[in-house]
Amino acid sequence: MIAPPRIWWRPLGRYERRWFIIAFVWCLFLTAMMPLWFFLGRQNVPVTTYRVDAATFQEKVTSFVEQYQVDTLNGIPVVEVPPGGEAYLQAKQWQWYPVLKLKKGETYRLHVSSLDVLHGFSIQPLNMNFMVVPGYDYVLTITPTTSGEYAIVCNEFCGIGHHIMIGKILVTE
Amino acid sequence: MAVTAIPHPGEQAKFRTCTATGLKVDLAAERLIIANAVAAVVFLLIGGIAALLISLTRWQAIHLLSPVWFYRLVTAHGFDMLVAWIVFFEVAGLYFGGAIMLNARLVQPKLAWLAFVLMVVGAVLVNVVVLMGKADVMFTAYVPLKAHPLFYLGVILFAVGALVALLIFFATLVVAKVEGRYEGSLPLVVYGLAAAAIIATYTLLSGALSFVPAFFWSLGIIEYYNPAYYRNLFWSFGHPAQQINLAAMVAIWYGLAAITVGAVPLNEKLSRLAFILYILFINLGSAHHLLVDPGPGFAWKVTNTSYAMYLAVLGSLIHAFSIPAAVEVALRRRGHTRGLFEWLRRAPWREPGFSALVVSMFVFGWIGGVTGVTIGTEQINMLAHNTLRVPGHFHATVVGGTTLAFMGFTYYVIPLIFRREVKFKKLAIWQPYVYGLGMALVAVGFVAAGIQGVSRRHWDITFAQAPFQTPVPGTVYLALAVFGIGALIAIVGGIMYMVVVLASVFTGKRVEPKQTTLVVEPPPALGYLSEKEEHNPKLQPRGTWVLVVAFLMFFAAYYLSNWWLLGRLWVVR
Numbered sequence: 001m002i003a004p005p006r007i008w009w010r011p012l013g014r015y016e017r018r019w020f021i022i023a024f025v026w027c028l029f030l031t032a033m034m035p036l037w038f039f040l041g042r043q044n045v046p047v048t049t050y051r052v053d054a055a056t057f058q059e060k061v062t063s064f065v066e067q068y069q070v071d072t073l074n075g076i077p078v079v080e081v082p083p084g085g086e087a088y089l090q091a092k093q094w095q096w097y098p099v100l101k102l103k104k105g106e107t108y109r110l111h112v113s114s115l116d117v118l119h120g121f122s123i124q125p126l127n128m129n130f131m132v133v134p135g136y137d138y139v140l141t142i143t144p145t146t147s148g149e150y151a152i153v154c155n156e157f158c159g160i161g162h163h164i165m166i167g168k169i170l171v172t173e
Numbered sequence: 174m175a176v177t178a179i180p181h182p183g184e185q186a187k188f189r190t191c192t193a194t195g196l197k198v199d200l201a202a203e204r205l206i207i208a209n210a211v212a213a214v215v216f217l218l219i220g221g222i223a224a225l226l227i228s229l230t231r232w233q234a235i236h237l238l239s240p241v242w243f244y245r246l247v248t249a250h251g252f253d254m255l256v257a258w259i260v261f262f263e264v265a266g267l268y269f270g271g272a273i274m275l276n277a278r279l280v281q282p283k284l285a286w287l288a289f290v291l292m293v294v295g296a297v298l299v300n301v302v303v304l305m306g307k308a309d310v311m312f313t314a315y316v317p318l319k320a321h322p323l324f325y326l327g328v329i330l331f332a333v334g335a336l337v338a339l340l341i342f343f344a345t346l347v348v349a350k351v352e353g354r355y356e357g358s359l360p361l362v363v364y365g366l367a368a369a370a371i372i373a374t375y376t377l378l379s380g381a382l383s384f385v386p387a388f389f390w391s392l393g394i395i396e397y398y399n400p401a402y403y404r405n406l407f408w409s410f411g412h413p414a415q416q417i418n419l420a421a422m423v424a425i426w427y428g429l430a431a432i433t434v435g436a437v438p439l440n441e442k443l444s445r446l447a448f449i450l451y452i453l454f455i456n457l458g459s460a461h462h463l464l465v466d467p468g469p470g471f472a473w474k475v476t477n478t479s480y481a482m483y484l485a486v487l488g489s490l491i492h493a494f495s496i497p498a499a500v501e502v503a504l505r506r507r508g509h510t511r512g513l514f515e516w517l518r519r520a521p522w523r524e525p526g527f528s529a530l531v532v533s534m535f536v537f538g539w540i541g542g543v544t545g546v547t548i549g550t551e552q553i554n555m556l557a558h559n560t561l562r563v564p565g566h567f568h569a570t571v572v573g574g575t576t577l578a579f580m581g582f583t584y585y586v587i588p589l590i591f592r593r594e595v596k597f598k599k600l601a602i603w604q605p606y607v608y609g610l611g612m613a614l615v616a617v618g619f620v621a622a623g624i625q626g627v628s629r630r631h632w633d634i635t636f637a638q639a640p641f642q643t644p645v646p647g648t649v650y651l652a653l654a655v656f657g658i659g660a661l662i663a664i665v666g667g668i669m670y671m672v673v674v675l676a677s678v679f680t681g682k683r684v685e686p687k688q689t690t691l692v693v694e695p696p697p698a699l700g701y702l703s704e705k706e707e708h709n710p711k712l713q714p715r716g717t718w719v720l721v722v723a724f725l726m727f728f729a730a731y732y733l734s735n736w737w738l739l740g741r742l743w744v745v746r
């Protein structure tokens with residue numbers, strides 16, 4: 001609290017210097033981890049994005065559903081995506097549409113967008129989370145490595161019905 | 174603590190001399206500090222009531238509120254706490270640091286009152302609109318979720334008021350220098366506050382950039398507001414705003430360490446460098462909120478989220494050593510030199526400013542800092558975005574850290590500025606521990622639930638009314654119960670604070686304080702270390718060294734285990 005002496009640029013003490021170096025090295029390590037994982041890791045944040053308006057996206061979803069629908073679940077179409085194919089998932093207040101059926105070990109290009117406000121795409125209980133922004137088609141190139149039933153929870157507040165917004169992804173062996 | 178006052182011929186302001194510190198106190202500044210501090214505490218109270226109700230809702234076993242009221246009160250809680258309480262208190266802190274600690278006068282007190290009125294009107298407007306149900310949009314108000322225009326207007330008025338207060342602070346610093354009110358460099362606490370104020374300036378400008386168009390958009394004057402641009406602009410305000418809190422909190426840590434144990438920074442150069450790192454790099458943090466957004470690319474996200482090589486984190490790591498080391502050396506100079514930790518055992522644990530400092534540093538660093546750096550890692554963010562890990566992180570930083578530091582500081586402002594005796598000292602002695610324990614449990618419970626995927630801002634994890642359900646494991650209920658119990662304990666701690674502050678301010682005995690500490694004897698004023706002391710092996714901060722190394726090991730373990738968790742996800746690119 002006291003005003004410092006005029007000359008306050010004195011050399012660091014022994015422990016201070018040591019800590020400063022260790023802390024700096026730790027920061028470098030933290031920095032290096034991200035590019036390292038980018039090249040070597042298998043889970044990276046997708047970057048492919050297209051601008052899209054709501055009407056166009058909705059059309060794509062509709063024709064996708066017409067083409068590949070195999071079933072319905074609680075009134076929502078279940079769509080089996082051809083392995084390696086393009087899948088579409090539409091978010092709007094307060095529904096994910098349609099239910100997707102995928103095969104374990106196959107890679108898909110999953111297009112996600114919203115017709116109205118922001119939503120959050122959260123696969124549970126896997127716990128993998130992405131933002132869904134209206135006007136943007138976010139392409140997740142995704143390979144399920146486990147099979148089973150997964151929920152898509154909306155985890156960005158999207159209005160009063162936010163907590164009923166849940167969808168499904170079915171992954172078969 | 175005293176900076177020698179230099180008489181100035183053209184003196185207009187009226188001063189009194191503080192009986193405890195010898196500082197000259199500008200009476201106009203004093204009244205403004207009181208007004209802003211009272212407003213801060215009022216909003217803390219409103220936000221605290223909301224906290225109780227939303228906590229009893231998220232504690233799934235109780236699930237108190239209806240969905241509408243849950244979302245409404247989360248909106249109010251976010252604004253009243255993060256914006257109103259914190260910023261009012263920071264304005265009070267700036268006037269204190271700018272005028273009183275420098276023996277200077279506050280320039281333009283009339284304008285400062287205008288700033289105060291703008292902030293009050295803005296904050297009240299936001300609360301009224303939210304509670305009337307016209308703005309169920311969360312305090313983030315992501316476009317295109319629309320609120321009533323008065324909501325945006327309220328935020329804008331508040332921000333303009335805060336900007337004016339900042340300008341007054343800068344002008345006060347300049348005038349103090351020109352009028353020769355203090356000698357030498359700025360004291361470190363004021364230096365830290367100035368760093369906070371510099372960050373605040375560009376933060377508030379970004380705030381205006383995001384909210385002014387949103388206001389016109391809600392009026393229908395602007396047709397379309399790109400939601401991705403809004404998010405970027407909003408977080409250029411929302412995230413650096415947290416760094417204001419950080420810089421202000423660190424400044425107050427240095428202050429509390431000085432008041433309670435007479436600590437002097439071991440190396441001013443290093444501490445000041447750390448503040449400069451904040452100013453330079455911390456504004457990049459807005460990317461933390463956009464890591465899994467469509468749009469920005471890998472390089473942009475990584476550069477920004479890491480504050481260009483984690484240099485702002487480096488700033489925090491420096492303080493994490495410097496402050497405890499300063500405390501340790503101060504206590505060692507008083508003869509507590511045995512072993513590694515005698516100084517810790519002999520520390521003034523009953524002095525609320527000291528316990529607030531220690532608990533605040535612990536919760537901030539060990540829980541808040543570690544979880545924050547981890548979830549702010551680009552790829553790991555896929556595991557954490559919008560889960561309860563995020564509120565878990567910031568209830569450790571801005572709530573367990575900043576708020577507790579501010580609370581601890583209030584106990585010293587009451588006698589020095591309000592000139593009232595602190596009542597219920599027993600409560601004040603226990604308050605930092607109760608509040609800190611509760612907040613630590615809140616943070617840990619939230620993080621544990623979030624790691625299991627529980628979403629933030631969510632009314633019903635069972636999806637009882639939805640077309641599909643998803644099984645909720647028992648461990649999620651357990652985590653939410655830990656959070657709930659912690660919330661109740663923290664709220665008790667909050668009530669203790671309110672009782673002490675309100676009782677002292679309104680019914681405390683008027684005093685001219687004789688000393689700066691509340692419970693223990695004031696520390697001897699030893700001044701800066703001499704050359705000989707600096708090389709005395711008994712005065713080296715060896716205990717702190719052990720503590721920070723343990724901290725780093727914990728940090729590394731948590732950080733690396735998250736990479737391991739990430740490796741178990743589906744393959745995605």
Ligand code: HEM
Pocket residue numbers: 221224225227228231247248250251252254255258259311312313564568571572576615628629630631660661663664667
């Ligand atoms: C006893 C003290 C407190 C308790 C029990 C508490 C509890 C909570 C709860 C339950 C939530 C909602 C979490 C969710 O569902 O997403 C929340 C959100 C939040 N809290 Fe607190 N809180 C407390 C104090 C504070 C303080 C002092 C601050 C700020 C300085 C603060 C800032 C926030 C913010 C910014 C949010 C996020 C709101 C949003 O998601 O829009 N809280 N808090």
Ligand SMILES: [Cu+2]
Pocket residue numbers: 119120154155156157158159162163165
């Ligand atoms: Cu939602």
